[in-house]
Amino acid sequence: MPENISFARRFDGITGSAIREIFKLIAQPNMISFAGGNPSPSALPDETVARVAAEVLRDDGKRILQYGATEGYPPFLESLRAYVTESLGCEVPSVLPVTGSTQAMDLLCKALIDPGDAILVENPSFLGNLQCMKLYQARLVPVESDEEGLLPDELEAAMRQEKPKLLYVIPNFQNPTGRTTSLARRKKIAELAAKYGVVVAEDDPYRDLRYRGEALPAIKTFDKDGWVVFLGSFSKIISPGMRMGFMAGDAGILRKCTLGKQSADLHTANLTQAIVDRLLREGFLPGHIQRIRADYANQLDAMLKELESFPSGVRYTRPEGGLFLWVELPQGIDARQLLQNAIERKVAFVPGTHFYALGGHENTLRLNFSNSTLAQIHTGMTALRELLEAELH
Amino acid sequence: MPENISFARRFDGITGSAIREIFKLIAQPNMISFAGGNPSPSALPDETVARVAAEVLRDDGKRILQYGATEGYPPFLESLRAYVTESLGCEVPSVLPVTGSTQAMDLLCKALIDPGDAILVENPSFLGNLQCMKLYQARLVPVESDEEGLLPDELEAAMRQEKPKLLYVIPNFQNPTGRTTSLARRKKIAELAAKYGVVVAEDDPYRDLRYRGEALPAIKTFDKDGWVVFLGSFSKIISPGMRMGFMAGDAGILRKCTLGKQSADLHTANLTQAIVDRLLREGFLPGHIQRIRADYANQLDAMLKELESFPSGVRYTRPEGGLFLWVELPQGIDARQLLQNAIERKVAFVPGTHFYALGGHENTLRLNFSNSTLAQIHTGMTALRELLEAELH
Numbered sequence: 001m002p003e004n005i006s007f008a009r010r011f012d013g014i015t016g017s018a019i020r021e022i023f024k025l026i027a028q029p030n031m032i033s034f035a036g037g038n039p040s041p042s043a044l045p046d047e048t049v050a051r052v053a054a055e056v057l058r059d060d061g062k063r064i065l066q067y068g069a070t071e072g073y074p075p076f077l078e079s080l081r082a083y084v085t086e087s088l089g090c091e092v093p094s095v096l097p098v099t100g101s102t103q104a105m106d107l108l109c110k111a112l113i114d115p116g117d118a119i120l121v122e123n124p125s126f127l128g129n130l131q132c133m134k135l136y137q138a139r140l141v142p143v144e145s146d147e148e149g150l151l152p153d154e155l156e157a158a159m160r161q162e163k164p165k166l167l168y169v170i171p172n173f174q175n176p177t178g179r180t181t182s183l184a185r186r187k188k189i190a191e192l193a194a195k196y197g198v199v200v201a202e203d204d205p206y207r208d209l210r211y212r213g214e215a216l217p218a219i220k221t222f223d224k225d226g227w228v229v230f231l232g233s234f235s236k237i238i239s240p241g242m243r244m245g246f247m248a249g250d251a252g253i254l255r256k257c258t259l260g261k262q263s264a265d266l267h268t269a270n271l272t273q274a275i276v277d278r279l280l281r282e283g284f285l286p287g288h289i290q291r292i293r294a295d296y297a298n299q300l301d302a303m304l305k306e307l308e309s310f311p312s313g314v315r316y317t318r319p320e321g322g323l324f325l326w327v328e329l330p331q332g333i334d335a336r337q338l339l340q341n342a343i344e345r346k347v348a349f350v351p352g353t354h355f356y357a358l359g360g361h362e363n364t365l366r367l368n369f370s371n372s373t374l375a376q377i378h379t380g381m382t383a384l385r386e387l388l389e390a391e392l393h
Numbered sequence: 394m395p396e397n398i399s400f401a402r403r404f405d406g407i408t409g410s411a412i413r414e415i416f417k418l419i420a421q422p423n424m425i426s427f428a429g430g431n432p433s434p435s436a437l438p439d440e441t442v443a444r445v446a447a448e449v450l451r452d453d454g455k456r457i458l459q460y461g462a463t464e465g466y467p468p469f470l471e472s473l474r475a476y477v478t479e480s481l482g483c484e485v486p487s488v489l490p491v492t493g494s495t496q497a498m499d500l501l502c503k504a505l506i507d508p509g510d511a512i513l514v515e516n517p518s519f520l521g522n523l524q525c526m527k528l529y530q531a532r533l534v535p536v537e538s539d540e541e542g543l544l545p546d547e548l549e550a551a552m553r554q555e556k557p558k559l560l561y562v563i564p565n566f567q568n569p570t571g572r573t574t575s576l577a578r579r580k581k582i583a584e585l586a587a588k589y590g591v592v593v594a595e596d597d598p599y600r601d602l603r604y605r606g607e608a609l610p611a612i613k614t615f616d617k618d619g620w621v622v623f624l625g626s627f628s629k630i631i632s633p634g635m636r637m638g639f640m641a642g643d644a645g646i647l648r649k650c651t652l653g654k655q656s657a658d659l660h661t662a663n664l665t666q667a668i669v670d671r672l673l674r675e676g677f678l679p680g681h682i683q684r685i686r687a688d689y690a691n692q693l694d695a696m697l698k699e700l701e702s703f704p705s706g707v708r709y710t711r712p713e714g715g716l717f718l719w720v721e722l723p724q725g726i727d728a729r730q731l732l733q734n735a736i737e738r739k740v741a742f743v744p745g746t747h748f749y750a751l752g753g754h755e756n757t758l759r760l761n762f763s764n765s766t767l768a769q770i771h772t773g774m775t776a777l778r779e780l781l782e783a784e785l786h
Binding site: 003006007016037045046049050053057061062066067068099106113117129131132135165197199227235242252253256259260265266269272 | 394395396397398399401402403407409410416417432439440442444446451455456459460461462492495496498506510521522524525528558587590592618619620628633634635636644645649652653655656657659660661662663664665
């Protein structure tokens, strides 16, 4: 590195996403990974996408390969709007295709956050987006939840006292806990956001991955004044490697995000937009989602079944959907140490402490079930159970 | 828009890229566009990309559709490194695929720039990246050039006085002027960067589009200590709509950019990386570039020929490559007004004032020749000449 080079202050204390680093650690053959949030390989429609990619390039290749508008590939804007309207059950004023919903969070912070501004976050929350907020030098203010989601009194107190610009919430099958925010709490979040003038980033990538229970309306559907921005993703229902997500919400807020996107990547690749557009128009998603859901439900149930035989004192969530469940070990056990031992047994997960804005909670961990076969789940969970039993003796 | 919403200060005074706005203005049938920097439709290899997209998805679809590493799609890292080594004629310590070289500039600013930090820029320079720097609240310091590039004494004085973090320079067929930095000046830039500890962003998207004269070594080749980061792009030689670019340089600087990219878009779409990878491995580029070059050289010559009959007092550059030439009108003529009149005659270009960090220079304009046929160049330039003649009478 050049001598005496000095980097921007936003990187002070930033060491990179723990998940990304764990991924490098576990990139070895025969590793059973409960880390990450990877879809199952069998859920990735490679043959369909191969066909569709060639088709869209043959039909509209000159436009797809040319510069596009920052606002999006025109046919996709049309099908995306129809998809969002149907999925949310409400009209949205504006949509913006983005390069994965990771970019949506980045653009929203870019639009709203000056250094020192407060952002309210669930505790724990998705670490990738926590890092994004830290790079905008936001002040992260965790708000506690129970089984139904954010605690209304704590949320209101934080809004009143901290004057946050943004509330970041994952209402369905939350990452990392797997918990779902109740209907009453969704209404309350929309109401408080309007009352205190706080933009809500409603991050909902797992929406379609519900295995039991009834779908709940998005927070966005209770939003009268445009405070809620819905962040959607095709990563979990088509392909994460394609980096296709979207924002839906107030046109003025999305206009700022569009300006921010101009100099972030000019526009999202037309090809990936065109592929998702074609899949939406072909009606690919409903059947595909149904197949994925059936598999993932089995994988979740298998993992829950394994947890039943874990030592007493181990608590865990029972998600109705999504990709993750959350485990609390007895106090005093450090999941980071457990991970070191687990990796020797070729099993990986993410220690929970990384999901807490202020750290701590070393006795927690996140397990992903979507990227492992039933056999791997049995083998991997057995190893974790044995390690824990040894630890507790 | 929600009442009383307040956006981040970085957006103060940001109104969006003038080019992007002009594009909306001119999105009507039969418009002859000398605005933008669009490749010719005939230069976009839609059939080849259709074939290659299907092939890579059939060969490696599961990996392509799955989450990838922020560092890049592994096969592409290999072919990209070979391409960069051959293209620059020197080894580079590290490469990072990015979502268009627009993202490269964004990541470099993210890594280096705190609000108020100085960035030295050519005057004029590429407006898209000027906007990027403004969004990082950098202090833009223009440095004057002559026909050979940045003036060494002015550059050194600016480095000494302004203590910039970054110098942004486009050495080949500069955007917007079409000028090329001489060999001596390239060496001098590398030398001064090391002496004063300034990172150089060497933006070189037009490198392969040389129509006459001899190729000059990149500034990067004179860099001993890692101060020069090379920004490359496949937009002009494969497809801008695919958003594939790269950074090449010091591993420590690129590591910070990689951390920044984690929360910008996690990684560039694997599919677009895999397509470019396959094209590089197939040896597609040399022949393709040769074909493009022959066409663009004719288009450039046609535009230069038209300019010969423009009123005296109109000065223009004679680029050896790239996509643009630069016109200075007699003092007192405002190119923005000329644009209004030109649009009525169905001709568009970009007024030069937008390319100056501090504005002014209203009598300048940028012309693109790559996206127009010879007939369109004749018709469009005739209209511009007539409008100017009328103006000067």
